[in-house]
Amino acid sequence: MIRAFAIVAVVASTGCATVAPQQRAILADPTMQFDSEARHEAALRHAIDNREGSMGGTGVAGGGCGCN
């Protein structure tokens, strides 16, 4: 799986898709950001993660259990 991830990443990042700097206005819009309100996302994830057996995709920082 990691090998496939690396192959796809290398192929895709070698110029197959290019957006010129002057075309990036929409990509920079907050609505296009995956974590535009990180604090709110973290609060919701904290609640959800303590009710589910899963994790992942949301960063590595953080401390403590807080798992009541």
Add this chain to the structure above:
Amino acid sequence: MRVQLGKKACASSLAVAVLAVLGRPVNAQVAEVDTSHTVFYEAPTHTNMFVYTPSVDVKVAPSPWLEVRAGWEADVVSGASVSTKFGAVYHASHPADVVSTASVHDLRNMAGGELTVKGDTTSLTGGYDYSTEHDYQSNSLHVNARADAFQHNTQFALSYGHNFDRVCDRVQTESDPTRWSALETSTGCFTADATRTTHSIAIDTFESSWAQSWTPIVETQLTYTAQLVDGFQSDPYRSVILGEAIKTQEHVPNERARQAVTGRLAVYLRGIKGALRFSLRGYSDTWALRSATAEAEFEKNLGDSVRVMLRGRFYKQSGAVFWSDDYTGGDPPLGPRGQYWTGDRELSPFWSWLAGFRFVWTDEPEHGRILGLLESFKFVGSASVTSFSYDQYTLGGLPVSDARAYVGTVSLVAAF
């Protein structure tokens, strides 16, 4: 004492922020203060939980290549949780036994900081968090490296975090886990109390992500996360009935290797000036728990100052290999599961849905400052409801109903 440590960290950060503001040109944004307040509430069968989470975060940029962040967060917890778990088979032969609950009151304080060094296309972040609860202490270090390539169309990020955690437990006089007793209260934890001990938990988390802009309106992100947990992972307070007169502390494996792959897609819809975002996540671990998560969000600008977002989420998981709703007997999926046992509904098979919305209002004047002081001001409010449907988990054979949780957050962000 540990609470004071968190307050001191915040006070120091605020002082640094003020000094930095005073020393900067008028129009340069050098500091951001963010305070959030989250409320969580649920009241499923026999239990309830209320958690209030305030937080303060201060971010200072003393130069274009340096960013310093410090924060404090707390969880104020009160409620009642199941203290002894048994299922339908045991309850049928012991109808007089009722599901017992224990009141929960806890306070978690977390203080931490981060330092980020930024270049034109790269950044490196290092951070530390310390948190303490009545029965749990955590020291957490993390580093994050990020690089942009191909005119910012491609972004790679690598992150690693390590937790040095400690959890309180009761001193067990027997070597046989089936004779272990659950911790009654957190009184005496992390003291010289001879009836208390601590177990260590080491958590290593690695994450790599690749984000790609494909067209002026399409972006994707692929993330791989791996985590190794080594240490005591049971709920020390929870007992499980294993058989006649065998009530023992929950006992789960010390090692757990977890991994997840998350794919995300964002598409901007020019006609309605909004963005659709989709997310899919697959997860598996060495406890044989598998899950899939699908999420969709729609976010739209309403004028220059307001953004609204709607969210829907679906989640489904299998149970851990040692999960059983009743270890005393019965036909599969009931019955014993070898050397481990748990009463944790998060390790049982279930599915859930979530619906939520978010409202963002931003005031960022092109000229001058708000009240002559603020570069920008932002209010964010969000609310979500999530509902759980348990396939097997019961409380003495009684299915859990009203398993809904409500989460609401408001935050204020001021940039100086």
